[in-house]
Amino acid sequence: DAGITQSPRYKITETGRQVTLMCHQTWSHSYMFWYRQDLGHGLRLIYYSAAADITDKGEVPDGYVVSRSKTENFPLTLESATRSQTSVYFCASSEKGNQPQHFGDGTRLSIL
Amino acid sequence: SQQGEEDPQALSIQEGENATMNCSYKTSINNLQWYRQNSGRGLVHLILIRSNEREKHSGRLRVTLDTSKKSSSLLITASRAADTASYFCATDDGSARQLTFGSGTQLTVLP
Numbered sequence: 001d002a003g004i005t006q007s008p009r010y011k012i013t014e015t016g017r018q019v020t021l022m023c024h025q026t027w028s029h030s031y032m033f034w035y036r037q038d039l040g041h042g043l044r045l046i047y048y049s050a051a052a053d054i055t056d057k058g059e060v061p062d063g064y065v066v067s068r069s070k071t072e073n074f075p076l077t078l079e080s081a082t083r084s085q086t087s088v089y090f091c092a093s094s095e096k097g098n099q100p101q102h103f104g105d106g107t108r109l110s111i112l
Numbered sequence: 113s114q115q116g117e118e119d120p121q122a123l124s125i126q127e128g129e130n131a132t133m134n135c136s137y138k139t140s141i142n143n144l145q146w147y148r149q150n151s152g153r154g155l156v157h158l159i160l161i162r163s164n165e166r167e168k169h170s171g172r173l174r175v176t177l178d179t180s181k182k183s184s185s186l187l188i189t190a191s192r193a194a195d196t197a198s199y200f201c202a203t204d205d206g207s208a209r210q211l212t213f214g215s216g217t218q219l220t221v222l223p
Contacts, residue, residue, distance in 0.1 A: 033210070042200065042215035043155075050209065058210065090154055098142055098204035098211060103154030 003027075006091050006104035013081055014112050021076045021107045023091030031094045032074040033101065034058075034066065036087040043090065049074055050097065081111045116144075116201040116214035124220040131188040133217040135201030136181075142204050144177055144184050145211065149198045158186075158199075191221045 004025040013019050025032065030051050035043040035058075045058030047066040055066050063085060065077045074093075078085055088108050092101040119134045135144070143162045147155040161168045161177045161184065168175045174187040188195055198218050202211040 031209075035213075040215065043213040045210060045212070048210055056209075059212075092155075097207070097209035100145060100157040100160055101155070101202075101211065103156070105152075105154045 004091060004093055004102050004104045006089075006107050008107060009105065010108050012110045012112065015081055015083060017081050019078045019081055019109070021078075021089055021091075021109070023074045023076070023104060025072055025074075025091075025093040025102070027093060027095075027102070028071055029093035029095050029102070030071070031097050031099075031101075032068065033092040033094075034064070034074070034076045035090045035092065036060065036085075037090060037106070038087050046076065046089075048097070078109075083111050085109065086111045116203045116212060118199070118201055118214045118217040120217060121215070122218045122220070124222065125191060127191060127193055127221055127223050129191055131191050131195070131219055131221070133186045133199050133219070135184045135186070135214060137184075137201075137203045138182065139203075140206050141179075142206060142208060144175075145202045146173075146175060146184075146186050147200045147202060147213075149200065149216070151197075155200060188219075191219075193221050193223045195219060196221045 007022045033048045034046040049055045049068040092103045094101040116137045145160045146158045149155045172189045198216040200216045202213045
């Protein structure tokens with residue numbers, strides 16, 4: 001079925017560890033986004049990508065790395081996790097950057 | 113920084129009543145969008161209104177846009193318990209490359 005899927009749905013890890021969150025979309029949308037959602041902050045953009053091999057920083061990129069070797073995948077890596085990165089992470093895609101975005105159901109990440 | 117800010121932060125109404133949420137933004141936009149988020153789920157797009165439009169309808173949803181005041185409102189008529197969710201406005205900054213989301217309004221519809 002067409003859609004956008006995130007994995008894992010839940011993840012617990014320790015500070016200093018590397019963790020990768022996966023995002024896969026089947027629409028062949030050009031744009032993909034990573035957000036984090038924290039109480040009191042709404043959604044904040046971490047990174048986005050306009051096409052394969054093109055990525056740009058969002059509002060809160062520090063501590064995160066992204067890549068987009070294929071149009072359908074957009075993994076987000078925390079190279080050395082910190083407690084402040086405990087959050088719910090959402091991936092989204094859209095045909096153009098300011099058009100309606102389709103969201104995955106999120107990854108709830110806890111860093112101990 | 114937040115481009116869109118919703119008001120109120122929380123709203124509780126009885127089933128059948130109308131719910132109105134407001135969004136204010138800071139810079140010029142190409143369009144403004146509203147999304148709904150049910151607990152534990154991702155956001156779902158509801159409606160998009162372009163900067164040259166003043167009002168748009170979709171089922172029980174009515175969105176207005178006042179670019180002179182840099183504000184928008186979302187009206188949900190005849191609310192249902194299933195409308196209980198958080199509602200977010202999102203604006204582009206004119207770059208057409210990304211959206212900025214507000215902090216959301218938590219709507220509770222009591223049966």
